[in-house]
Amino acid sequence: MSRAEAVEMPDDGARSTPDRLRRRVSRLLSQLTVRSDRLINEGLARVDVRKWHYAVLASLQEYGPGSQAELSRRTGIYRSDLVGVLNELAGRGLVERVPDPDDRRRNIITISARGRRRLPGLDKVLDDLHDELLAPLSPAERDQLVQLLTRLLDHHTRAS
Numbered sequence: 001m002s003r004a005e006a007v008e009m010p011d012d013g014a015r016s017t018p019d020r021l022r023r024r025v026s027r028l029l030s031q032l033t034v035r036s037d038r039l040i041n042e043g044l045a046r047v048d049v050r051k052w053h054y055a056v057l058a059s060l061q062e063y064g065p066g067s068q069a070e071l072s073r074r075t076g077i078y079r080s081d082l083v084g085v086l087n088e089l090a091g092r093g094l095v096e097r098v099p100d101p102d103d104r105r106r107n108i109i110t111i112s113a114r115g116r117r118r119l120p121g122l123d124k125v126l127d128d129l130h131d132e133l134l135a136p137l138s139p140a141e142r143d144q145l146v147q148l149l150t151r152l153l154d155h156h157t158r159a160s
Contacts (some may be wrong), residue, residue: 033048036133043129049122052085057094057119060111067106094118 021027040051055075060066068086072079081149086109089095094115097107111119134142 027146029117030155039133040129043125043132044122047122047125049125050085050088052081053089053094054122054126056082056085056089056109057111057115057122059073061116061119065108065110066109067100069106089115 044051044054052075055077056071059071059074066074068079071077071086072082075082077085080112086095090097092114094112096110096112098110100106100108101143134145137145
């Protein structure tokens with residue numbers, strides 16, 4: 001069995017998955033990540049968007065214009081991949097690129113008016129997808145999960 005096939009196998013609970021595996025947080029996070037990515041990617045694809053499109057638009061809206069290097073750091077998108085994402089967004093009129101007046105070799109990326117208008121609709125799509133992902137949790141449990149995951153991520157980000 002390949003790794004891809006193993007990832008696709010359903011985890012049907014205690015009937016076939018050993019308890020010592022079901023108790024491993026790393027395994028649970030990995031399996032949930034696969035399912036979360038699939039749900040988000042498929043949901044965004046229905047509105048002709050990718051998660052990296054959203055990340056760039058959200059970053060530009062919240063932090064303002066930036067260079068490609070800044071956007072790469074803000075979003076976690078590799079610089080080489082970011083070029084393609086920006087090409088797609090610019091082609092749709094969602095971002096604008098202009099030469100940096102301080103360094104003509106680099107571009108400054110800005111969210112366009114069209115991008116600002118599109119972002120709230122994408123927020124709604126993602127809100128609905130997250131509601132689906134987190135359906136078994138109460139609002140308080142959802143908040144607690146976000147707090148705990150943020151704390152873990154912050155700790156490991158500082159440690160690296």
